[in-house]
Amino acid sequence: MSSLLERLAEARKAGDVSRLAEAIPYARWMRIAPENGTGELLTRMRFHDELIGNTFLPAIHGGTLGAMLEMAAIFHLLWETETETVPKIVNITVDYLRSARPVDVIACAKVTKQGRRMVNVFAEAWQDDRSKPVATANAHFLVKSDADAPPSL
Amino acid sequence: MEKNDRIALFQQWFSDAIPHNKALGLKVIGVRQGFASMELSWREELVGNPETGVLAGGPLTAMLDGCCGMAVATMLKKPEPFATLDLRIDYVRPAEPGKPVIAEAECYRITRSVAFTRAVAHHGDAKDPIAAAAGTFMLGTKGKATRPAMAGKK
Numbered sequence: 079m080s081s082l083l084e085r086l087a088e089a090r091k092a093g094d095v096s097r098l099a100e101a102i103p104y105a106r107w108m109r110i111a112p113e114n115g116t117g118e119l120l121t122r123m124r125f126h127d128e129l130i131g132n133t134f135l136p137a138i139h140g141g142t143l144g145a146m147l148e149m150a151a152i153f154h155l156l157w158e159t160e161t162e163t164v165p166k167i168v169n170i171t172v173d174y175l176r177s178a179r180p181v182d183v184i185a186c187a188k189v190t191k192q193g194r195r196m197v198n199v200f201a202e203a204w205q206d207d208r209s210k211p212v213a214t215a216n217a218h219f220l221v222k223s224d225a226d227a228p229p230s231l
Numbered sequence: 232m233e234k235n236d237r238i239a240l241f242q243q244w245f246s247d248a249i250p251h252n253k254a255l256g257l258k259v260i261g262v263r264q265g266f267a268s269m270e271l272s273w274r275e276e277l278v279g280n281p282e283t284g285v286l287a288g289g290p291l292t293a294m295l296d297g298c299c300g301m302a303v304a305t306m307l308k309k310p311e312p313f314a315t316l317d318l319r320i321d322y323v324r325p326a327e328p329g330k331p332v333i334a335e336a337e338c339y340r341i342t343r344s345v346a347f348t349r350a351v352a353h354h355g356d357a358k359d360p361i362a363a364a365a366g367t368f369m370l371g372t373k374g375k376a377t378r379p380a381m382a383g384k385k
Contacts, residue, residue: 081282104287107276128254135374139251140315141293148288164280167288171319177372 082164086156095119095157102149110146112153119157121150123183130180138178140213143203147172147185147215151199154187155219165197165219178212181205195222237262245269245301252297255290259301265339267301269294271332284328291352291362292320294334299348299366302338306346312374313346318366326361330354336364344370 082101089097099111109124123129123146131139148170155165187201201215232240242259246252246269255277261268271277271294279287296318303313326332335357336350346368351360 082280101281102287103276103278103281104289108289128250130250131252132374133248133250134312137374139249139293139296140318141296142251142289144292144296144318144320145287145289148292167322169319169321170288170292171317172292172315173317174315177314 082156089157095153098153098156104145105149108142108145108149110149112150112157114157118186119154121146121153121185121187123185125180125182127180132177135177136180138180138183140172140174143174143178143183143213144170144172144215146183147187147201147203147213148217150185150201150203151187151215151217151219154189154199154201155197155221159189159192159197159221161221163221165221168196168218168220170215170217172213172215174213176210176212178203179205183212184208190216195220197221241267241301241304245297245304249297251293255293257294257297260333261335262301262305264305265302266335266337267298267305268333268335269298269301271334273326273329273331278328283325286326286328286332288320288322291322291326291332291334292318294332295320295336295350295352295362295364296366298334298336299338299350299364300368302336302348302350303341303346303368303370306338306341307370311370312372313368313370314372316345316367316369318364321363323360323362326352327354332361341370346370 085101095112095114099105185203191198241262246257258270277290340347348366350364352362
C-alpha cells in the first residue's frame with residue numbers, strides 16, 4: 079500500500095500520473111493506465127486480443143470494462159483528492175450501454191459525494207465518441223484507515 | 232449428458248472460446264440447469280496490491296460476470312445471444328493471497344427479454360464470501376448464439 083502512495087508522491091513531483099499504474103501488477107497486465115496529457119485525468123485500457131469477450135461481434139468482455147472503470151475511479155481518487163490511504167472499494171455497480179468494439183477504451187471519473195470515511199464515485203467509459211459511452215459505473219470507496227475494510231488494493 | 236462431459240463442454244464454450252476468460256485461466260468446475268461454478272487460480276499478474284498480494288477487484292468482476300452469464304446459458308430454451316445489462320459487486324472481504332477463488336452463480340428468473348442472476352465468490356465456503364454479485368442480462372441481443380440451450384435436457 080505504501081509503495082503505491084510513494085509512487086503517487088513521485089508521480090506528483092514529475093507531474094506524470096501514468097507512473098501510478100506501474101505499481102499495480104493487474105493494471106500492467108490489463109494495460110490500464112491513467113494519463114493527463116490533455117490536462118484532464120483519463121484512464122485508458124489499451125486494446126489487446128485478450129480483452130475480447132465475444133469473438134463473433136467482436137466485443138470487449140464486460141468484466142474488463144467493470145475492471146477499468148474501477149481502476150479509473152481509484153486513479154481519480156489518488157490523483158485528484160488528498161487521500162492519505164489507498165482507497166478501498168466497497169462496491170461497484172456497472173451499467174452496460176453498448177457493446178465495446180476492439181479498440182482502446184477511455185474512462186473518466188468524478189466524485190459525486192466526498193464523505194469523511196466514504197466516497198461515492200461515478201465513472202464513465204467510451205471509445206471513439208465520448209458522447210456515446212459504452213459503460214458507466216457507481217462505486218463506493220472507504221478512504222480512511224480501517225482494519226476491517228476490504229482492501230482491493 | 233454425464234456431469235464431466237457437461238463440464239468439458241461448458242469449459243470449451245465459456246472459457247476456452249472466450250479470450251479474456253481463457254487469459255484469466257477460468258476453469259469451469261460445475262454446471263447444471265440454473266447454476267454455474269468457476270475457479271480462478273491466484274497469480275501475481277492479477278494482484279492489485281503487490282505488498283499484500285491481494286487480488287485486484289477486476290479479475291473477480293470478470294469472473295463473476297462470466298459465471299453469471301454461464302448460469303443464464305443453462306436456462307435458455309433456445310440458443311440465443313445475450314449481453315450483460317448491469318452488474319453489481321459487493322466486496323465483502325479481501326481475497327487471501329495465494330488461494331484459488333471459486334465463483335458460484337445462479338440464474339433464478341428468466342423472462343423473454345431479461346435474465347436475473349446472483350453470485351458469490353469464496354475460498355471454499357460459500358457462507359464466508361469474498362464478494363457477492365447481482366447481474367441482469369438482456370436476451371436476444373445481436374450477434375450469434377454460440378451458447379448452448381440446456382433447459383429441459385439435464
